[in-house]
Amino acid sequence: MSVTAAKGFTAAGIAAGIKESGSPDLALVVNQGPRLAAAGVFTSNRVKAAPVLWSQQVLKGGQVSAVVLNSGGANACTGPGGFQDTHATAEKAAEVLGHSAGEIAVASTGLIGVRLPMDKLLPGIEKAAAGLSAHGGEKAAIAIKTTDTVHKTAVVQGDGWTVGGMAKGAGMLAPGLATMLVVLTTDADVDAAGLDAALRAATRTTFDRVDSDGCMSTNDTVLLLASGAAEVTPAQDAFAEAVRAVCDDLARQLIGDAEGASKDIRIEVINAATEDDAVEVGRSIARNNLLKCALHGEDPNWGRVLSAIGTTSAAFDPDKLNVAINDVWVCRNGSVGDDRDLVDMRYREVRITADLAEGAESAVIWANDLTADYVHENSAYSS
Amino acid sequence: MSVTAAKGFTAAGIAAGIKESGSPDLALVVNQGPRLAAAGVFTSNRVKAAPVLWSQQVLKGGQVSAVVLNSGGANACTGPGGFQDTHATAEKAAEVLGHSAGEIAVASTGLIGVRLPMDKLLPGIEKAAAGLSAHGGEKAAIAIKTTDTVHKTAVVQGDGWTVGGMAKGAGMLAPGLATMLVVLTTDADVDAAGLDAALRAATRTTFDRVDSDGCMSTNDTVLLLASGAAEVTPAQDAFAEAVRAVCDDLARQLIGDAEGASKDIRIEVINAATEDDAVEVGRSIARNNLLKCALHGEDPNWGRVLSAIGTTSAAFDPDKLNVAINDVWVCRNGSVGDDRDLVDMRYREVRITADLAEGAESAVIWANDLTADYVHENSAYSS
Incomplete structure (x- = not known):
């Protein structure tokens, strides 16, 4: 319609x-x-x-x-x-x-x-x-x-x-x-x-x-x-x-329908001091090429989430950060959390939750993984 | 030694x-x-x-x-x-x-x-x-x-x-x-x-x-x-x-020796108002995934250079930007310049020159292309 x-x-x-x-x-x-x-x-x-x-x-x-x-x-x-x-x-x-x-x-x-x-x-x-x-x-x-x-x-x-x-x-x-x-x-x-x-x-x-x-x-x-x-x-x-x-x-x-994508990644940043902080952190995670590659490979590589958070100016204490991937809290208090082998990565949608433990604001950013198909589609011809 | x-x-x-x-x-x-x-x-x-x-x-x-x-x-x-x-x-x-x-x-x-x-x-x-x-x-x-x-x-x-x-x-x-x-x-x-x-x-x-x-x-x-x-x-x-x-x-x-790279990209930003502007523009170009893919495909896609410059806060007039790829000025005054077919992209080193036409400062940033090998190396196993 x-x-x-x-x-x-x-x-x-x-x-x-x-x-x-x-x-x-x-x-x-x-x-x-x-x-x-x-x-x-x-x-x-x-x-x-x-x-x-x-x-x-x-x-x-x-x-x-x-x-x-x-x-x-x-x-x-x-x-x-x-x-x-x-x-x-x-x-x-x-x-x-x-x-x-x-x-x-x-x-x-x-x-x-x-x-x-x-x-x-x-x-x-x-x-x-x-x-x-x-x-x-x-x-x-x-x-x-x-x-x-x-x-x-x-x-x-x-x-x-x-x-x-x-x-x-x-x-x-x-x-x-x-x-x-x-x-x-x-x-x-x-x-x-x-x-x-x-x-x-x-x-x-x-x-x-x-x-x-x-x-x-x-x-x-x-x-x-x-x-x-x-x-x-x-x-x-x-x-x-x-x-x-x-x-x-x-x-x-x-x-x-993003070019070459095999995963839709929902990034929710919670307990941020401000909505702007939540959005800044979400975008930083969304743009991390290493994380996007890891998620393409169905690897719940939470270290790359933390290193992306660390590049922002948002309010957070590195020792209080928590990260869940598909609802498994693989990072607690900035360190190793639950067993990463519990994360089921088979489906197209991947949910990342980043808990900044600072306030009450949140935001959701949607992203895609980075794939060889994306590279091919954007290198094989001018677009 | x-x-x-x-x-x-x-x-x-x-x-x-x-x-x-x-x-x-x-x-x-x-x-x-x-x-x-x-x-x-x-x-x-x-x-x-x-x-x-x-x-x-x-x-x-x-x-x-x-x-x-x-x-x-x-x-x-x-x-x-x-x-x-x-x-x-x-x-x-x-x-x-x-x-x-x-x-x-x-x-x-x-x-x-x-x-x-x-x-x-x-x-x-x-x-x-x-x-x-x-x-x-x-x-x-x-x-x-x-x-x-x-x-x-x-x-x-x-x-x-x-x-x-x-x-x-x-x-x-x-x-x-x-x-x-x-x-x-x-x-x-x-x-x-x-x-x-x-x-x-x-x-x-x-x-x-x-x-x-x-x-x-x-x-x-x-x-x-x-x-x-x-x-x-x-x-x-x-x-x-x-x-x-x-x-x-x-x-x-x-x-x-960057992971999966097939091109070393030298980005020189010239005639910037300040060195900070030159660095900001250089980094924005360096991080543009679409450009990195295009250069991997040996495509002198200068439009992606301009769209990367456009996301910065540097001083410039869009209608005065000039861009050379391997010394061919493919973009002049923000529009189509010399014939892009003149650009020889066969070698590992690619030189991008972005002329902001605002001042006398400059900076060089080095980057790599984005390749399927990079995706593979960073998705096939945790690293």
Whole structure:
């Protein structure tokens, strides 16, 4: 159902010829209204792709009538010419759809440092517009895939309203968002400020706590569009929770499909002095290549967890740290704990609990293991 | 020649039975004087192994008469019992050598979270002491190897004096020092303060700028011992340069033997506003897994360099960044530069130059590529 689960939206996904493979590579999502409210969150990488720079400007107005998304090229590090390409994309969509270009968001994903084939992209927008449908969400989700092995969609039903969405992303996943394009839609009648509050709260504890490979992208974009077509204004709390649930679902799908991964690693940091401490420790564990290799080898190597914790500035006493792997407390008081042979590592999900023994705050970070397949996928060709 | 290149030192390396393989695993380096001056630099990881905690105390006195080093176990995260093991090691060496335990430094490397087999280690000290020789430096260097494929030594001759040393380390190499044990010796007549100044200056731009895999160890130790046996007091500048040259040589050997690596990557950041900016950007590039994979695949993927620079807080304008790979400026002004097909990637050394176009400062960081062999070596067994 994806972005067309909510009323008031149409979508399409087509093959414009941007990808040499001929696979679908262009998606269009259109808000039919009556409301055109929108909010967006973007990569915190200071090297931002042209479509990110463009869409950040568009979102300042709080109105988005359509989103054009392409795979097959990130349009990042492409200079003034690349920015003109994004502008031309928005202008073309505006012309075809009868909207203002200033209300058209653009998102791109693929190889950095290569100009987009505009001779294929611009006709593709016409083709996509001709195929717009209230059932087009699935096709749109398929068209934004790059190295994703499956397309990712999620829907949560509210009381007379719906939040749905699609996502792509399989590598370059790290805090500050990932090489990740996400479009969420709702038919709830929520203004731009309400959308923004819900979206920022949701991404902070979902997409921002996914760290597949520690690499932050130039193109990450998460958009939330409201059509108001359900003619219901939900309580902000209920709406925010629905947005969070959809983001959480999609974030887990990103981790589950990360490049070359064989393990999904849930890192929970507990009894931290502050939430920031918990997040810092969780990210440090998530990014430790030696630990990621060990977990790939089904080795509950808790020493690598401790050495990762030791590189942070979080409050802790090394002699009070406790670490559990799959609920076996293999490290107690900074030293050898229960028998590591008790840890069952056969399953895809691995749970690490790091107890800082300092306070009452906690955070969960999701990561993946590091595998020869990841190396192969990211060394065998440019991506 | 190693640690016995300088006059006034004896060393030994033997198999004490700590390693199940029966390979050499215990080294002893003894300063015969007349001077017993010493300086040390240790891991900045807040989770420190017992021998690091012990040796930090020893070094406060500025005197070291001997160093006991073992491979086959890091004695990290081993609690009060582990600290007692280190203490007993120093006491045993003191007894055998006729020195005070407070002048015996201890260093360990190997698996974290496992107690050392003291029933083998203590008799090993007697055996090593019996084998001490002014030609024992090579054997000592061999005995501290873990996953190292070769032992590492270096010597620089001054005017009537010598600085020599040995190092081990092949993984968990990152700023803040590596899983790296280094012992340097000199027969120059230099006091503890002079040794300390020379050693800190040297490690700051050598071992601290090696980043094999972004993982900081619990055990890193670099010691510099002076015997004064040459009866020459060199100018501090000349001495510091000799110490720096030996550290640089050993640091390069560590990178050249890093686990699973197929490329040595020299990252030079130029025209930075400050040296700190240059180092921050260099480390960010050095730790980017996607770039490390691309370079393994001989793909000059400069977009991944830019996205790594973009995650730093260094001063730069994204539209003024230039990047060269093996001297081809593949990125100019933040966009596509010279033809990437001109980059010859066949050799082991890869040179990345990142021009921040902000100032006049620079720094060099050495790193390695990320390979399936690295994953295998760190997932197939605990290390």
